[in-house]
Amino acid sequence: MIAVAVAFVISIFAGYGIYTRRGTPSAGKDHVVAKANGTKITLSQIDAGVKQLMDQMGISNLPQEQYYVLRKHVLDQMVLDMELDKEVKKNKIEVTDDEIKTAMDRIIAQFPTKEAYQDYLKSYNIKEEDLKKELKRQLAQQKLLQVAVKVDETVTDEDVKKFYADNGDTYFVRPEGLWVNYVVFSEGSVAQEARDALAAKQPWDDVMKRYADKIVHSTPYDNPLLVPMTTIEAQKELAPLKDLKVGQISQPIQLDSDHVAIYLVKKYQNQEKIPFEEVKDNIKLALSQQKVQAQRQAYLQGLIDSANIEIVDPSVFEAPQQSGQPADQEESGKQEATTQNGSQAPTSQPDNQQSQQ
Numbered sequence: 001m002i003a004v005a006v007a008f009v010i011s012i013f014a015g016y017g018i019y020t021r022r023g024t025p026s027a028g029k030d031h032v033v034a035k036a037n038g039t040k041i042t043l044s045q046i047d048a049g050v051k052q053l054m055d056q057m058g059i060s061n062l063p064q065e066q067y068y069v070l071r072k073h074v075l076d077q078m079v080l081d082m083e084l085d086k087e088v089k090k091n092k093i094e095v096t097d098d099e100i101k102t103a104m105d106r107i108i109a110q111f112p113t114k115e116a117y118q119d120y121l122k123s124y125n126i127k128e129e130d131l132k133k134e135l136k137r138q139l140a141q142q143k144l145l146q147v148a149v150k151v152d153e154t155v156t157d158e159d160v161k162k163f164y165a166d167n168g169d170t171y172f173v174r175p176e177g178l179w180v181n182y183v184v185f186s187e188g189s190v191a192q193e194a195r196d197a198l199a200a201k202q203p204w205d206d207v208m209k210r211y212a213d214k215i216v217h218s219t220p221y222d223n224p225l226l227v228p229m230t231t232i233e234a235q236k237e238l239a240p241l242k243d244l245k246v247g248q249i250s251q252p253i254q255l256d257s258d259h260v261a262i263y264l265v266k267k268y269q270n271q272e273k274i275p276f277e278e279v280k281d282n283i284k285l286a287l288s289q290q291k292v293q294a295q296r297q298a299y300l301q302g303l304i305d306s307a308n309i310e311i312v313d314p315s316v317f318e319a320p321q322q323s324g325q326p327a328d329q330e331e332s333g334k335q336e337a338t339t340q341n342g343s344q345a346p347t348s349q350p351d352n353q354q355s356q357q
Helices: 005-014 017-022 043-057 064-090 097-109 114-123 128-148 157-171 188-199 204-210 229-234 236-243 276-306 327-336 352-356
Strands: 032-036 039-042 177-185 215-218 225-228 253-256 259-269 309-311
Touching (some): 032 064, 064 128, 097 128, 236 253
Antiparallel strands (some): 032 309, 177 225, 177 259
């Protein structure tokens, strides 16, 4: 979903634009499998999109009955992509060079070095100029959503109270645990020195500042972390924390070969429902974002529904019937496999030749 800039930047490489537009050769004869407003969509484009989606999800092996579902999903995304581009042109949406540069900088910042970014482009055979074009196109789509979807973000106090009343025991519970300050060092000897200084009643933040160049991570004194008791019990290196009283400092704890930690117990936490006043603003924000997302989703689904989609080769998107399946079971299976958008999920596997065509 093209909604949040940060999510967009992180997922730009996983988008369909650069790959499905270009397509990849399929084993056997490639052919047109669908049309959207007269635009031909080939099997190689569909399967390139499926491969891209599987790579994004880290899936190497997929049950073949699910392959049909992904093919239909990719088709919908491609159609949506084309319709959004048309709406961008219709609404005369423009993207500036500065906006593209900002987006590029955010992408590059996701990599540890500029060289790692360049290596990534090479490994996926992506030209930076193509990436910039794709950025420009997707940034334009983001702007379109802001212009075309007149969202109503109104959330009443009654909405917030009802959500808390209905879901408070599920979503707003502090687990039993310990509130702790902690610091992780890269050297055990330094950790011991810092521990001795804290045991001598030197202020936490002063000690953190003194050893800052040896600290991997730490919490400010006034911002402790709640460590659930389930976590303490599950991680054997944290077991010593159970024996500490409030105000006590742990001995240096070896987390792994490179990291040593010290913990200061601030207070014990009983399991409790978080008071409404503490979470009401977060609830209101979440409900507002849900409304915006739902309205944008309705707009995007409307674009797909309004497109004149013609399925040229149904066998690409519909699983073959299982041999010997009774008619009543077959009908029941189809009903159970119906997805939210009305398309039917595959109930059997395509043969290897078809999945690789």
